[in-house]
Amino acid sequence: MRDTSGPAGLVFSVPYVPTLGPMHPDTVTSDLWGQVVENSGTGRFLAHDKDARWGGPKGEHVLVDQVRTGDEQTAVPTLLQRGKRRTVRVHLYGDVNLDQEAEHAAKLAADLGAEHARLVRLTPTPQAGRCCRIQLRTFGPGTEAPAVDGITELDRLPSEVRATWPDFAEELAGEGFAFLAAHERAGTLDGPVLTVTETGRIVGAIGPMATRPDPLGHARLLPQYFGVLPEYRGRGHGRTLWRAAMAWGYRSGADYQLLQTEVGGTSDRLCRAEGLVALGMVTTITV
Template sequence: MLFRWDWLRPVLAAPIVPTLGPVHPDALTVDIFGDILRAAATGDFLPYDKDRRWGGEKDKKDEKVLLDDVAHQPDRTLIPTLSRRGRGTVKVFAYGFHGRASDEAVELAAKLAAVHDAASARVVRPLGPGTSSPHGTRIQLKDFTARPCPDPGGPVRPVTGWPAAVQGTFAPFAAAMSADGLVFLHTQMRVGRCGPVLTAAVENRIVGAIGPMEVRPDALGRPQLLPQYFAVLPEARGKGLGRVLWRAAMYWGQTHGAFYQLPQTEVGGPSDRLCRSEGLASLGFIHTMSA
């Protein structure tokens, strides 16, 4: 199917695209939505899909659009996806400003979860940056062309830049921060599938990390600093290490030619407060609910 841009553009409250996640507002075009449909038909990664960094071929368990169940109408568009990871998840991305879009998305998600024997059914609603009392995930924009990002200094180095004894403390750190994805990151590090990971160490023990640090072209060919995993041990918080790590990552991104980054942060969480205090622009919100 082909999307009508005059139908779709008015209901795109935030720059979120199924299977791709947040994209730069300049890249939010009818072509990028057409690309995700073509990728679903071929099973291949799009050239600018950020998940390509974890492997050259798209896994059958990766999220893909359910082509036959897309609903495209003048005032609302519903795009369902299916992931086979874990026990399976159906998501319906509901673009539309009326309650009818949400209601239809809930029904569609529940129906498709049953059809595909998926354990989880969710509805994803993009919300505009002016949303009052938002909750969920905020999409933020760090523009590297706006101003310099100085090197913050401090006890931050790539993991491989520390002595072997300090490097050895990354594994227990990752295990302690498994809820933040650090175990997965550590696995990718060990098989050499990702860029450098910046770490903070105190008394010869790694207590914080951000990474991997990688720059890749977006849908328009502009270099983007890809999203990172970011965590600091609870007992090491409140000392400014998180801000030093984040600024070190931004310095790395700017010095490696990135034009921008699109962090996703939990509204009201530590990373969200940090990014807001650092002056990042808010592009909108992603509200996800169970169907």
């Protein structure tokens, strides 16, 4: 992995850009950082922002005047606003003093009237806290992903099976499916949702399936919501859904996909077993 320096000596040692999240290492340039800074506070999405798919205003921006740099260290505070709730997140790169950064984040949150303050630590290896792994899956010659049997797009299910979707989404609300179902009802999904069924009901799903150009114009397969009902786990449904999603990405001309998986979790183990490349760690610490 290479370091990428931006304006004022900014160094991102892990390919994660505040307000954009994980990015392909080749895209993390001073030009990209300049776009983030210029766009901050406008409420607009950059064209390659993965969250632009959901519409509405951009809810997070960089607190540009609070960015701090030093020898092999960078701290980038952002303010995230969802409705009336505000959260300060300080993105940390390099060898930092966590106690000092926690104190700084708490003060910044108090000054801005934010209810929460969090440290987002970006490191090559796992750290204590809620730690996620940035994983890369590439497509292209030699990475063929064959079609998978037993998978049906949500909109193509028989009506009686399709009718089990709201209950499925509610049961997996914690995995984001209630949010996804709301967009499905509103007709604002940007791609299909792939499903696996058993006993006449939806028991697993992954989606929506869509691509978006990255800052260099390469097609990025966007992250998906992914889940299987607890009582149907351990039967291979998760792996089947994952491979179907990869087949969709390959057929659709995606160049790669980036994911964040909680270290040691089911999705993390699956991605590791499927040969994805780890690019770094994202550890979130609540102050």
